[in-house]
Amino acid sequence: xxxxxxxxxxxxxxxxxxxxxxxxxxxxxxxxxxxxxxxxxxxxxxxxxxxxxxxxxxxxxxxxxxxxxxxxxxxxxxxxxxxxxxxxxxxxxxxxxxx
Numbered sequence: 001x002x003x004x005x006x007x008x009x010x011x012x013x014x015x016x017x018x019x020x021x022x023x024x025x026x027x028x029x030x031x032x033x034x035x036x037x038x039x040x041x042x043x044x045x046x047x048x049x050x051x052x053x054x055x056x057x058x059x060x061x062x063x064x065x066x067x068x069x070x071x072x073x074x075x076x077x078x079x080x081x082x083x084x085x086x087x088x089x090x091x092x093x094x095x096x097x098x099x
C-alpha cells in the first residue's frame with residue numbers, strides 16, 4: 001500500500017498540485033471517517049520510507065518542488081509549533097494557578 005501511495009504522491013509535485021487524504025483513501029479503497037487518520041498515518045509512513053519531501057496545507061499533500069516551497073513550509077511548521085508551545089504555557093499557568 002505504501003508503494004501505491006508513493007506513486008500517487010509522485011504525481012502531485014508542487015504546491016499548486018495537491019491531493020487530499022480523502023482522494024488518496026478513495027484511490028486505495030480505504031473507507032474511514034472524515035478525519036482520515038489511517039490514511040494520514042500511511043502517508044507519513046510513506047514519506048519517511050521513501051524519503052519524500054512531503055508537505056501539506058489546507059488543500060492537501062504535495063511534494064516540495066523548490067526552495068521557496070520548502071522555506072514556506074518550514075515557516076508554517078515553525079508557526080504551528082510556536083502556537084502549540086504558547087497554548088501549553090497558557091494551560092499550564094492556568095492549571096497551576098487554580099491549585
